[in-house]
Amino acid sequence: MKLLVKLNIILVLVLASALALTGYFSYQMLLKNAREEVLQNAQVMMQAAYAMRNYTIEQVRPLLKKLPRVKQGKEFHPQTVPAYAATEAFNNLRKTFPDYSYKEAALNPTNPRNRATDWETDLITEFRDHPDKKMIIGDRETPTGRSLFLSKPIKISNSACLSCHGKPKKSPRAMRKIYGENNGFGWKQDEIIGAQLVTVPMSTALKKAHKTWITFMTALVSIFFLILILLNLLINALVIRPVKKMSQFANNVSKGNLDEEELPVHGRDEISTLANSFNRMLRSMKEAMKLLDG
Ligand code: HEC
Structure with missing residues (x-):
């Protein structure tokens, strides 16, 4: 020869092996970076949800409580409910970013749109079986591509929640008029009743990587x-x-x-x-x- x-x-043999190794490791690194970037997006969204919930509790609720018809128990405004405020605000965001979503999924929800789907029920069950678990992060295939989700358990740690979610008879009558008496009641102190769920698309970040x-x-x-x-x-x-x-x-x-x-x-x-x-x-x-x- x-x-x-x-x-x-x-x-050629040496260079090809070097190329294969470099290719493999650089691809893994880029994927990891893409995932971290998406996860950071999800974390920002989760914090934004907390911010909206707090804003509702601290500023909207006290104002609406002063309305005479609310005082008399004749009117109920879901705008004073933190879960409603955060969900509505994110529904607005979805007009611009349809693949992003925020949900407060519950096994027995007050509003049917918050009912947990199959995979969400699995997540809530996981939180209920492992009460020390504070967060679950994962990814799954959706119709619009791969998505990353971040979820946190919702626990009834405040007995004030039970004034609306405990026994139906004890909840505001005006609220029952809107939501009925069959859903969103019977929650127990310290029970994990649902999960906050942020979903962020990964496809853009993956394509970039x-x-x-x-x-x-x-x-x-x-x-x-x-x-x-x-x-x-x-x-x-x-x-x-x-x-x-x-x-x-x-x-x-x-x-x-x-x-x-x-x-x-x-x-x-x-x-x-x-x-x-x-x-x-x-x-x-x-x-x-x-x-x-x-
Ligand atoms: C003044 C009554 C009231 C109080 C107090 C209240 N909620 Fe609610 N909650 C509601 C209503 C009404 C809804 C349904 C809002 C909607 O239409 O999305 C709701 C919805 C929720 C949801 C979304 C799932 C569902 O049931 O539709 C969660 C989770 C939730 N509440 C948790 C809590 C927790 C935790 C507390 C205590 C910190 C609490 N709530 C206190 C009235 C209340």
Whole structure:
């Protein structure tokens, strides 16, 4: 096998393994970064939900409570309910970002739109079985692509909740008029009744990671090819061609052709040293022949 072919096979094998390893690890890293970025989005959304809930409790509720008809128990405004405020605010956000969602899912909800779906029920059951669990993060396939969800348990830690979610008879009559008496009641102190759920799409971040990876790998493969071509040209010019010339020279001399022109010598590298030795050999042979002839 020719020297250059051997060298190229080894180089391509080494470079291909290096490329495969770099490709694998860089892709994993980009995926991890994309996930972290999406998770951060989800965390911001969860905090925004808390902010809306607090705003409702601290500012909206005290104001609406002052309305005469509310005082008399004739009117109930869901706008004073933190769960309602956060859900409504996020429904507004969904007009611009339809793939993002926020839900306060409950097993036995006051408002049917908050009823937990199958996979949400599984999450709530997980929280109920493991009361020390404060958060569950995961991803799942949705019709619009892969999504990441972040969920936190909703626990009845404040007995004030039971004034509306305890026994139906004890809840405000105006509220029962809107929501009925069958749902959202019978919750118990310290019970985990549902979960807050933020869903954020991953597809955009994943697509970005994929694109970055393709660009990075294309650049890397191009650089490797350039190095390969350059190395081939250099080895050909610095080693292969001079060695071919020398073997031709040695061949001719060995056949007795002592009129051969001396090899060109440039610089002081190994190839030049070898060329020098060949030239010296030719000269010595010429001397020897002269002595023999004489
Ligand atoms: C003044 C009555 C009232 C009080 C007090 C109250 N809630 Fe509610 N809650 C409601 C109403 C009404 C809804 C339904 C809102 C809607 O239409 O989305 C609701 C909805 C919810 C939901 C969404 C699921 C569902 O049932 O539709 C959760 C979770 C919830 N409340 C938790 C709590 C917790 C926890 C507390 C105590 C910190 C509490 N609530 C206190 C009236 C109340």
